[in-house]
Every structure is written in structure tokens, then in C-alpha cells.
Amino acid sequence: MPLTLPQLDEPREAKEKCGVVGIWGEEHPARLAFLSLYALQHRGQESAGLCTTDGRIIDRAVGMGLVSQAITQRDIERLDAHAAARATAHAGKGVRKWGGAIGHNRYSTMGPSAAANAQPLVGHYRGGPVALAHNGNLVNAVQQRKELEGKGHAFSTTSDTEVMLALMAAASRDKECDALAEALQQVSGAFSIVVLHQDRIEAARDPFGWRPLAIGKLPSGSYFVASETVALDVLGATYVRDVEPGEIVTLSDDGLSSRRFAEASPRRAHCVFEHVYFASPASLIFGQTVQTVRERLGAKLAEEAPVEADLVMPMPDSGRSAATGYARASGLPYREGIIPNRYVGRTFIKPTDAERAAAVRVKLNIVSEVVRDKRVVIVDDSVVRGTTTKIKMDQVRAAGAKEVHLRISCPPIRYPCFFGVDFADPSELIATNRSVEKIREIIGVDSLHFLSIDGMLSVAACADVAGEHFCTACYSGEYRIAIDPALRKHAMTGNC
């Protein structure tokens, strides 16, 4: 009798790497950073970390799991007391200078290096102690690291964030240099990075603007940066503007200031998948509200692929925004017929068909009365591996649906991302080397349509820059930066 039972995993199929925040000038910066990390939890659930400084050294709290598990109340109190020590030291001089904190949510690669690669990364160089929190992925980190090792540098982790730190340190041999700017000029790829120093926070964004990074202003007048505006809302901050591609902004006792380490690329590379899937529906990114974009993607989908049917149902919770758009545009009734089980944690199944099926059904329940003898349109935001999609479609059909029409609010994903999204291995993507018709057959639905690239881009569009705004490489294979063929094999750990 087999005693070790496999677990049923239903991971979120595409994994964004990380959310970052930075705040300066508050009495309880760690607490506020902690609260704002909750709002960015969807960007990374495997670990979280916070740093503050007392103006001399940097203290850090990191842990595994969700923010609420990774960081304790005691951590927050300790970090805020640490930050308060700086304020107290300055208090004698007549001015009270409150402190700052940076924070990080992370999708961490499992395995031996997990703990060592925790973020924020704390380091020490000529410029003093420093903490880095990074969202994105560098494409030349391996090459940069080899060069640095040849010059006698040692590394304690395998993360590309430590490469940035080492480049800052190397630049600082020249005491007068702008260490961060020089370091960022040498790296290539996607990065939205927040750096805590003894007396300020610096926040920067790569010249292509791959990942979002917004600036907010708190009611107190303090400045705040975060991966998404939804984190601003939580703190009651008003949205000021985005950090510009190629810009470094500084948050300090003197407020906000700005400089450039590079010109913004005329061809932007905003990640369109942020709109389709990653970002919070309540966020404003790249100039548009995500929820509205998703509703419009659904409407566009109804335009591209109408179908005679009895009702439109969302795949909960991912397809709901697009489904309401589809329903409104098509005029079909909108009903909820798939009920997610909000309480499912891990389930243990045994490899017999009956029990495996039960373990799957436990995640979703179909309301038979809603779908029985009906022609149903089901809307979802994406299909990555396709395995769970197939299972769900089969459940709907088993509950009595007469026809099942699947509509996906983005094109088929066929290429890897080197800029901060961790799709499955290309060989595991259902759309790699397969036609839509073939995918339809595998998933087992009566019709299937993926939104076209043009359709998608007609909806997700920035007003501020002419020409190309979005990176669509995962759909089209067209990368903004030439990718070294060796990269896939010898990729460093993107630390975020």
C-alpha cells in the first residue's frame, strides 16, 4: 500500500517576482511599510522583509510566508524603535527628523539559498550600511559578477541584488562618485529598486519602465514609493506620479528630489501582463486603472469572439473583471456558477482516480442548476499550463452544461519572460508549439478564443508616449533587449 501521498498543488501559475515599498519621515515607518506590504501581497507570498535605520546601522526583519506570518508585532516594534533612535539623536538640535523604512514581498526560489537570498539585502560598503529591495530581473548579472570576481570581490549570495551592491561598492573606490547611478548604468534588465541609506531612501526604475513604481504623498507630507498605487490607498496617501524610467528619486529629511542615471528609452517596455493578470484591479499603473482595462479586455473579447449562448460566467476570481465586460458588451446574462472554496489549504490525495477527482472537486463547486442544459461562456484572464483549466471545464460539463465556450482575455503565452515574471518552463506552457484549435481539443471545450495582441494593445495604451509602450514578449517572442542564448541555462537567481 503506498504510504506517501502526493500533494495536490494548484499554484498561481505565473509568478511575479516581488513588491517593494519605501517611506521616509514618519514616526512609525516600519508599521506603515508593514501595512502597505499587505496591499502588495499579491506580488509575492513566499517571504517578506522590512528594514529601518537608526542613522548608523540598519536593522532587518525577514521571514517566510505571508507578511502576517513573516513579520511579527515584536519585529515592527523593534524596527520602529530603531528608527526612532535616529529621531531622538537629532531631537537635541531642535529639529525632529523621523526615520524611514523599506519593505519587500517576495516570491522566493525554494531550496538551499532561500534564506541567504532574503530581501531586503543588507550590505556594507564604503558609503556605509545599505539595504536593497528589488523587483525585476537583470539579464547581465552573471557576466557582471564574473568580472567582479576576477577583480577580487567575494559574494555571499547568488542573487542579482548583491551584484548591484557590489557594483555600488566598486564604484565607491572613487569617494566622490554617485555610487547608485554608476551601478545602475552597468546593469541591464528590469528593475524597480528601493535603497535605504543611513539618511535617505533612493528609488529607481530601469530606462524601459518594465515594472511599475509609484510615488505617493502621505497626509503628513511625507513621501512614499511603492510598486503599485493600491499601497498608497492603504496608507491614505495621494498619488503624485510614477518614478520615471531612468530616474532616481531621493526621499530624505528634505523631502523629494530627483536625478537621472539614464535617459528613458523612447521604446518603453511596460509589462502588459501586469494589466492582464498581476497588478491589483484597484491600482493605477502605466497611466490606467487595472480594473477598467480588464473590463475593456473582456468587452474586446466579446467583440472579437461573440457566441450564441445562454449566460456568461467568470472563472473565479481571476476572470471576473473581464467577464463583466464581456457580459455587458454581449448583452448576455451574467451569473456566478462556479463557487470557489475559500478555505482549501493543502489536500492529501491518493493516486486512485476516484480520490484524485475528489481532491480536485474540493477546490471548486459548480452550481448545477445554473449550468444544466445551458450554453455557457466562461471568461478567464489567461491559460498557462492548461491542466487546471481543463479540470474545471470538465467539472462544468459534468454538471450538465450543454455547450462550454472559453474566452481568454489575453493572447496565448508562448515565450519565456526574462524581466521578472516566472512562467512555467516553456516546455510546460500549453500554447508552446500548439495551435488554438489543438489547445481547444486538449481542454475539451466547444469553442476557445484568445484575445489578439492588437486587440489587447488597443485597450491597454498609454497616452503619454507615442509608439510602443508595452513589452509583449511572452506572447510575441519580441524582446526589447537582445537575450544571450546562454541565459536560459546559466541564469542567476533573480532575487526578485
Next chain:
Amino acid sequence: MPLTLPQLDEPREAKEKCGVVGIWGEEHPARLAFLSLYALQHRGQESAGLCTTDGRIIDRAVGMGLVSQAITQRDIERLDAHAAARATAHAGKGVRKWGGAIGHNRYSTMGPSAAANAQPLVGHYRGGPVALAHNGNLVNAVQQRKELEGKGHAFSTTSDTEVMLALMAAASRDKECDALAEALQQVSGAFSIVVLHQDRIEAARDPFGWRPLAIGKLPSGSYFVASETVALDVLGATYVRDVEPGEIVTLSDDGLSSRRFAEASPRRAHCVFEHVYFASPASLIFGQTVQTVRERLGAKLAEEAPVEADLVMPMPDSGRSAATGYARASGLPYREGIIPNRYVGRTFIKPTDAERAAAVRVKLNIVSEVVRDKRVVIVDDSVVRGTTTKIKMDQVRAAGAKEVHLRISCPPIRYPCFFGVDFADPSELIATNRSVEKIREIIGVDSLHFLSIDGMLSVAACADVAGEHFCTACYSGEYRIAIDPALRKHAMTGNC
């Protein structure tokens, strides 16, 4: 400086007490019972338990938390091996008799007696070892217990389930008696109960039919009972019928059999709140599919309280079914503008206004673009204390809504339930001694309407019995059974 920070609690405001399952005749009854408990997780999240028998003794696994936390893979293997020992013992006689299991999800009262009152309750009496899993609440348990103590009985717990066990034991002095039937004839109140014996499972339902209890048949031909049909779906079982009010059904090696311990009451007392709030939308209870009932409650609400507005939004996730019904009936556009944060666990807040507000905002984000300058109708299923409702309405308004109209798909809750629902203390219910207008003022919306009792009952209706079907005591104060005035003060622990 205050160092101990209160936690922000947002409990599900009305707490059902428990879900039960029983299965007989399977090779892995504990595993199947375990999987089916997932589907009933919404009926109790504080502890879970399973029992099997080897034909001689009963083994039990119980734990705190969700099913996935309370029961381990090892527990399941141990319990299934225990059940298999019975089959093996019988195998020599040419017939393989698979075993059975019962399970329980529980909302447990915290405090000293939590562990001792865990369910299923395992006991021993003249009839052998026995395990009881109970959903409901007895109103004469205290009185029965006092009488038994006077006769020299001792009790190890304070639960009403142990009173049922003691009544069975007392009845068994007469060796020929039907112990369970005699015991159930002496208790009064709501109960859907499942009892595991050495060689069978008995399942019974009180004569009023307060709580649901369904019978299913597995593909293997085995029988299965569960609080809701959603648990049947998970196991791939087909719905046979409900256990009748006043009926005891027996699941054994000989299949299903039935007897009565009482006549079904001509005035049923099905809990209407199961339809409004508790039961899974995918379940069929009291003869109707919950999701359909909820959509119709929403439609009825649109009929009773129409309003000129720009859109209808659900309070996620509780108001979604009714909101789609409202939108369809009213013709108003349906949009999602309130985004729940699916990852929020515990948050630690500090009693300053700014931070408390942040801790609240972390739970929900409003999509400003959806609500700004709009007249919005928000639909929810119920209001208990009203505090979190007010906070959410304030958030919507702060995001720019021009008008906020709140529609609730059931009447105001004003009276305690003695039949298995744990509302807040009456003094904490917002509707106690308050007019709807006063409630509207407190919550701070432009208009507020609760569905009328008649409206509600016109939608939730059983076809099988003439006359009254539903208990509406929490709305109307009319109890089917006279309630001893002392009950509120000296209530025993309803164990489920």
C-alpha cells in the same frame, strides 16, 4: 507608549455551528470523510475531527483550525488502517466488509473547555463504544443533565452532545431498547446528528428539520450522509434524498435502512438563514438550490426597493449572488468596484486614527475609477453588528461615490437563535431596538433597505409541505419551541 497592540478582528459575524458527515462501506472512509469536510469548511473553521472503528474500538483524530490544519495525512492513514482492520477480520469469512467514518467541522467556543468538548465525542456505554457528531443545539440539555446527575451519572464535558450519550446509556439499562431513539425522544431543539457504532452509522434529524442533512450514494454503491449536498458533489455522490425530520437512517454492511423516532412536525422549522447566508451557494437544501434562492432574493430586493442609480456592486464575496439578481431585475449595469485582499491574515494596529484606518483599508480596496461621481447600489446578504459595514461604506464614499444605496437581502436580525446559530449578543446587534432609518444614519448611506420577511419567504419556499416551512425567529422573535427564560443565562455549551 502603549506596547501591546490590539488585533483587528473581522470575524464572520454570524457563526453556524458545525458540519457533519458519515460514510459506510469504503476502503478509505477516513480519507473520503476528510475530503468531504473540506466542502463543509464554511460551516465551522475552528476545529475538525474524524473517527473510524475497527469493529471493536473507535479511533479519533481531532485538531484545531481548518480541516487541512487539524487533520494530518498521518491521522488519515492511521484511521483508515484502523477501519481496514475490521474488513480484514471479516475477510476470512468470504465477505469483505469495508468500514466507515464520521467527521465534524466545528465552530468551537474558546476557553478552558475547548479541547475537552472536541467533536466527534467518543464514549462508551453498554452498547459498546460510540462516536457522536452533532450539528445544532438542544434547548433542554441543562434540565436533562440535572436529572441524570440526580440519578448518579457523571459527566466529563459541558456539551449537550454528552447529554445525548448519557441518555443513550441510561436507556440501555434495558438491554433490548432502541437507545438512540429513546435518547432523541427526550431532547428538544435542533439536531442533525451522526453516530458511529462498531458495525454501523446512524444519522438522525430533529422533527422540525432545523438543520439540513442529505443522503448521497457513491459510485461504488456506498451510502453517505452530510450536512449539505456540496459534500456529495466532492465525492462524486448522487443526491438520494434528505434525512427526514424525525427519521433515523442506518448505514451498514446491508446498505441503507430507516426508522422513525418521532413524527415530522407539521410545522417545519427549516433555518432560512441557511439560504441567506450559511450554506454553500452550490448546495441543494430544503428542496432549493442556494445560489438560485440568493439571486432571487436580490431580484426581490430590486422589486421592493428600486433606486435610480448608475451601477450595482456586490459586497464581495457575501453579496455577489444577490447583487447579480438585483442587477438583472433592475437593468442597472453590474460592476465590481470593491476588491477584497485575499491574503490578509492578522494585522497589528496601533490605536492612532491614521493607523487604524490603514489597517481597515488593507482588507478592501476600492476601484476609484468605478465609483467616482457615481450613484452606486451596493448589495450585501446581511448586517449583524454593522461596524464593518459602516467602515466599508465610508471607504466607498471616500473613493468618490456621489450616492451610496445599500440593499440587504434579508430582514433586520433582532433576536437570538437557540437552534445552532451564534449571532453576536443581542445587545450588539445593530438592529436591536433600532429603526431602519436609524440604522441608515449610523451606517451613513443615502438609502437603506432590508428585504421584508414576506418577500424573503416568497422566494425561499418548499414545495413538499403546505404551510410554514421556515424558522424566521431571528427576524421575527417567533420561536417554534417555547424558550425557557433562564436559557439565555444558563445555557450549556452547544457543542455544535
Next chain:
Amino acid sequence: MPLTLPQLDEPREAKEKCGVVGIWGEEHPARLAFLSLYALQHRGQESAGLCTTDGRIIDRAVGMGLVSQAITQRDIERLDAHAAARATAHAGKGVRKWGGAIGHNRYSTMGPSAAANAQPLVGHYRGGPVALAHNGNLVNAVQQRKELEGKGHAFSTTSDTEVMLALMAAASRDKECDALAEALQQVSGAFSIVVLHQDRIEAARDPFGWRPLAIGKLPSGSYFVASETVALDVLGATYVRDVEPGEIVTLSDDGLSSRRFAEASPRRAHCVFEHVYFASPASLIFGQTVQTVRERLGAKLAEEAPVEADLVMPMPDSGRSAATGYARASGLPYREGIIPNRYVGRTFIKPTDAERAAAVRVKLNIVSEVVRDKRVVIVDDSVVRGTTTKIKMDQVRAAGAKEVHLRISCPPIRYPCFFGVDFADPSELIATNRSVEKIREIIGVDSLHFLSIDGMLSVAACADVAGEHFCTACYSGEYRIAIDPALRKHAMTGNC
């Protein structure tokens, strides 16, 4: 490759079942009971529990593991606040009546019933709520339980303590009875029991006096009972006297009072193994200090079995007291040559000889220089299974000892105990059906001597009673009470 590795267990080979305490009249009875349980930790390490009463109900905290793990600071504060509620209720009447607490350390049988059988057992009967903590074992519990079941009683656990509770309850049908006395008259076996009521604690000891139970007086004037005097020392209490065999003492607001439920047996049955092995060396039990008795057992051993040797070494820590006695009586030098590793927790070993050996050596290190080329006498207190003894002797020899002479300060253990000691199964005792010479061969030493029964009794002797004082059944097979042959097979769980 085998992936599941066995653990190396070196359990304390004979397991005493339980230590009990009771205290009445203190402001923080739970805290004091908690501290005193530390001193009795050697009597049971698998779980611990405490109870207090507020004069109305009983609150309980129990947990697995050592006292320090099982009971939290928060538990203690909650229990003491519970007890203080009684004092407060009485405060108005001009007299402040502090409360009481009982506590229990337990060796728990693992498995399904572990949690349900936790002690103290809390129950409810006509006399009110009650909590029982028990050290010992009843030999007629199964029979008593069957009789009670026939009379219509139900049981929630399989422990003999619940049988005592049920007998008290049954007796209480007659409201005027002395429930505890009547119950104790019906049970047979070893018991030192402490019972917490709403307004007092009762403590009783079986008529043979198998297990110790001492009365102390705190500096405040309050009374205290505990299994051993070492618990009195911890609280700064002075030793008053033992609870007499057949006596019930009551601790209440009125101080100490006494009554008898039975005459003390003229033939006592004090457990001599308490002196040899179980009790703390610092305790005074059955009229003698344990440490002194052990030194004398060692001296007697030197008298019975002298040997020409170079030095005497104790087996740490169990043989140290007897070894110093042996060294003094023999005139041989006393040296420590076996060094226990105080930090070893669980070790994981793989079934290859080299690694298994390493896992054993990790527990003890031999000081080669002390034993090399020497004739060494090693003194230990007992040999149960003999497996670990053999391993240790082999280590000593491997370190270079020329001759190894093993001396054991009690006779060979050959018979099971039914009175509260859990030896290994008789078939696993090395001395069952084996001569001393055969044991010597197996263990692999040059000479081996077990102290004779007469030698042992010449040292462990009570002055207060003529004739037989000690139960030596585990050595001699002579039981004070006739043992039902079926007992070994159908034994109930001795709950302590």
C-alpha cells in the same frame, strides 16, 4: 535506498506513572502548584495539567511534554485569576478565602486516547464539578466499569480515573453519602489521589500505601500535599507527615482535617522501587531519605560482592549515589570515567553498523585515560531490558578497560508491576527466565552481581510498622493483592 530512518531511543526504561500535588489557601495557587510540579518532573514527563476553581466551576490547563512546555505563563495567570474570583466573592463577607489548585505530571500512553485521558480529569456529578489527579493503578477498574455500564452509565475515556469519578457519582444518588469514601472502598490497587471540589481539596492513599503522598505546611500556614517531599522543599514548606494508608485528608478554608475510608493494611506495600530508582534522591519517603538509602544499597552491594579492582565508577547519572556508597565501603578510589552528553535530543541513524554505533556513542563518552588498563567496578541502579547497558559496557571495554565488573543496587526485575510502574513487557526484561550468569554473558562483563532481596530490605526499612513494609513483587513475583489472570490482557489504561 531506505529513506525513512529509525530513531534511536533511549527511554528511561521503567516508567513511573505520575506525580500529584494539591494546595489550598494561597493567593496564587496555580503558580505554586506549577512550581512544585517541576520538582516532580521525574515522575512523568509526557504531559502535565493544573486545575483551579472559582467556587463555582473548574478551569483546567493541560498540555503535552514537560511542565515548562505543557503549561504557559498565560495558563497560570488565567487559572490564578479564576481562583481569585472565589476569594473576591467571599471578600465582602469580611473574610478573604484564597483558593486552591491541584496538579499532575503524567507518563501518558501514546495514541488515540492521549488527549482525552489527560489529567487532572474534570467531571461533573451531583456534588458539583470536580477534578481528579491520580498516581497509581487500579486492578479492578475493568470489572467496575462493566458493572456501571450495565447500570446505564456512559464513559468518555478509557482511564481508571473516570471509573473513580463514576463511582463517586453513583454513590451520590444518596445525597447524604460520603461519595469519595464510598468510591474508594470499591476500588482495589495503588492510588494516591487528589480531588479538587468547589470548596476544598481531598487527598487519599490506598490502604497498602503503595505510592508516597506527603503533607506539608507553607510559611503562610496553608497546607499542601504532594507525591514527594522534594516538592515541599521547592515551596519552602515544612514536612508535616505522610497521608496515612486508608486516610482521606481535606484541605479547606478551615485548614486540615482527616477521616478514614479504610483501615491501613497491617501488611504495607510501599514500593521499594521508589527508593531504588524513581523518587528524587532529595525526598523523604516511607520514613527514609532516598539518597541515604541509595548510598547504603551501594555499601551493601560492596559487602555482598567485593572485587579486587582499581577504581569504582558510577553509571551516570543513575548509579552515582550507590557508587559513592560502594566506593566508601570498599575503600576503592571513586572516579568519573563515563561522561554523559547532556545535550543529546533525538538522533537520526541509518541502519549501517558504523553509523548506528556512532549514534550510540554520541550519548556517552568514555574518558580513556581513566579506564585504560584498569580493573573497573561500574555501579548502576537497575537493569531492565539490558540493551543499553550492554552497549555502555562495550564502550568502556573498547576504551581499554582490562576488567569490567558490574554491580547493580537491586535484584533482577522479573515480574510485571500492576501498581503504577510501567516496566517493559516481561518478555523484554533481560532477567525473565535468565540466570545472573547468563545475563553476565549477554552483557559481556567479567563479573556481575545484583543486590539480594534480603540485602535490599535490610537497608530500606520502616521503623513504624512491624513486619512487611515493602512490595517487592517485581523481583519476587509475590503480589499483595491477587491478580486476575485476565488482567494482563484486558488491562484498562492506568491513567497514571
Next chain:
Amino acid sequence: MPLTLPQLDEPREAKEKCGVVGIWGEEHPARLAFLSLYALQHRGQESAGLCTTDGRIIDRAVGMGLVSQAITQRDIERLDAHAAARATAHAGKGVRKWGGAIGHNRYSTMGPSAAANAQPLVGHYRGGPVALAHNGNLVNAVQQRKELEGKGHAFSTTSDTEVMLALMAAASRDKECDALAEALQQVSGAFSIVVLHQDRIEAARDPFGWRPLAIGKLPSGSYFVASETVALDVLGATYVRDVEPGEIVTLSDDGLSSRRFAEASPRRAHCVFEHVYFASPASLIFGQTVQTVRERLGAKLAEEAPVEADLVMPMPDSGRSAATGYARASGLPYREGIIPNRYVGRTFIKPTDAERAAAVRVKLNIVSEVVRDKRVVIVDDSVVRGTTTKIKMDQVRAAGAKEVHLRISCPPIRYPCFFGVDFADPSELIATNRSVEKIREIIGVDSLHFLSIDGMLSVAACADVAGEHFCTACYSGEYRIAIDPALRKHAMTGNC
């Protein structure tokens, strides 16, 4: 009423920093290293770590607590599989090359940097990946780090071990250099260090030989290094010799080889406190068996400070070796009268005198009968802060001792150690600025004697080197290396 209760701490008063092991050429190197770490558990109990290499990268497992808590069975299996991958890669070439592992037990500084400073430290430099495990303390680490930062290096931790890694990396700019030797030539202080490379282990010891480091040979022919010989015994390895001061030994597929990075200092600085207190009694260090040295320290003490008394008692467990030596030399009877409670974990006490006293008494019990009306000599190995010593002496007196004479088997500790021992702050040492007579008064004994430095050195003596062998700085204030006055204030984290 105060609700938060302080914990009673009785830490081991002087804390050695770390034990290290390294093994090369075994099939299960991680498992063997793990077992040997058990034997060195006394050198560090706060965290433990292991590393293996597959010939390409290094894998690591570290955790908090004792070895048995910090490292799991799964860790060991993963690390051994990792090492086996190297063997497999080589297997095709006809030769099976088993792998290696290094391990570390650590006394970790608590606080923010605890996790980041875990050992072994894994790093990457031009020479490939490397792991360092270090026992000792560098006195010029701060200065070296500042110089490296000035050259553009960054650091991820605050440990002196990372400084060694950075020096290796900096040296490796010259590809042909001996990186480890060059690094060690630049550091000053105490170090016994083990370094894992892709294809070998290097082990080195500072030129003064402060900390022990032994070489063993396993039955299989593999070589093994460890801080103490007691770790050799556990693996069944025979002692080969010590790593020489100034020597680097290499363990590889080719067996053992040796080179020097420096001449051994003619004035050695073996830490005498290893003999007095730290090392296992079963170890052979600096040429002598620790247990024998301790017995002789006791005998010397009897010679220096005889007293007319009735018996000699050890302070368990620390004073036992010296006490047997004292008893033998003085001819006084040796008895155990202080019984340690082996089970005490954390205790929660309340700041009332009665309860605080109870919490202390819980740790030790006095056998009144042994000490009552007696003149007792108590022998212990050292006194650091003196607070717990005083409490214990008071307990002995309270139990009835007529006279209490305390004998300490080393001189008074008056100066800080910069070479790997973490005494309390000098201001907390009882002997700082106090005469022995004053200390006697504080502790409250009838007489007190500390062994003289000359007496101590007459017993602890190496045969192999003429002149000074031992560092006695903590007693005498004479440091072998000049200590920068700033060191005490700006000390880096000694990582071990």
C-alpha cells in the same frame, strides 16, 4: 498587578564560541558530521550548520537551537545526496570519489544579525564557491574590513568570518596565489578554521594555538578534523595529531597533506579555560586529558587550601571532576548532596520573594540529611558573576549545614577575553576589583579559596614546548597580542 513576569535565566555563565568539524571521503559525510556535532554541543548551543558540495556548488543547512533541532533528517539526506552527486559524476572515470562536509555549532549573538551571520558562511570568489566554519575571534577584523571597503569591497554580514572570505577573494586577483594562506597571514587573533572547497577541505589554526583542533582517521581511512577529540570518539576515529599552530592541512581525494602559512609562535597561547571549564572531560586537548587535569586541579586545591570538614560535595555537574580529586587528596568522604533537576526548562516567576525563591529552589534540591549539622566543602570549577553561586550556597546552609567551605578550581576571572570566550561584561564579573575576602562575604560562605595561577599551571602543562604554553589573560590581564584600546568599544561580531 504586574502581568508580565520575568524569566529566570541561569545561563552557562561563560560562553565559548563554537565547535567545528570537517570530513572528506565518506559516502554520508553530512550524517557523520552531524553526529560529530552532537559531541561538540557543549561548545555552542544556539545554532548549528552543515555544508556539502557536489563538486560544483555548495549546499547548506543551518538552524537555530541544538544540533537536533537545527538540522533535520531531511536536511541530512539532501546534503548527503548533494555530496553523492560528485561521487556519481566521477564514477564513470573508474574511480569513486566520495564527498566531504563541514559543520559548525555556534554561540550566536542574538538580535538582528543572527540569521545573516549563521555559520558555515557560504561565499563565492574567483576560486569558486567556498564555505567557512570558524572557532575563535579576530582582533584586527574591523581594521581589515575598513581597508577592504576603501578598495571597493562590499560586505553582507558583520562577521569576522566574512572578512577572511573577502581577504581570500582579494588575494585571488592573482590567480596563482595561495588564497587561504595569504588571507590568514593578514588576520590576527584566535582561529581554528575549516574551509570547504569544491574538491577539498582546508583546516588551519592560528600561530598561537588558542583553540584546539584535532586530526582523526576513520576506520575507512578517511580523515576528519574537529575542535575536540571527543568528536573523533563518536565516529570511531583514532586520534592522529593536532593541527599545528600556523599549519594548514588539506583533506582531499588524495588523503591528508600539510603546509604552513606561518611559523608556530614560540610562546603558545593555549586557552587554559578549555581545561578548566569548556572542553569535554573526555577530550584530549593540548596534549592532556581534560578529566585528569580537572581531578588534579582539585587535588592541587586540597593542597593549597585544606580544611577540617566532614565531607566534600561537588557542585553538580560542573565541579564533579575537581571534587573527586579534592576528596581523594584530602581523605575526606565524597558525597553527593546537591541534586540538580534535569528537567527544568524555562520557569516563570513573579517578583515576590516567596515565589522567586521557589523558582530558584526548583533548579537544585539539597539532601538535608547529607548536609545537616555537617562541615561541608563544596567544589566548583569557576565563579563568573557569582549570583547563582550565592543562591546555591544559601540553599545548602538553609538545609542545615554547619559550615560551608567553597573551593574553586581556577583563579578569579578579572579580565575580558578577546580570543573566543564570551564572559560577562567585566563590570559584571564578581572578581573585578574585589578581593577574595570581599567575594567570600558576598557569597556568604565560611571560607573561600580560588586555585592560584601557579597551582593551575603546575597541573595544566604541555610537554612538547618549553616555556609558556597557556594564555591566562582572563586571570592575569596579560595578553599575548597587544589589544587596541578601541577594541572593546568597536568590536565586530566575532562570528564564532
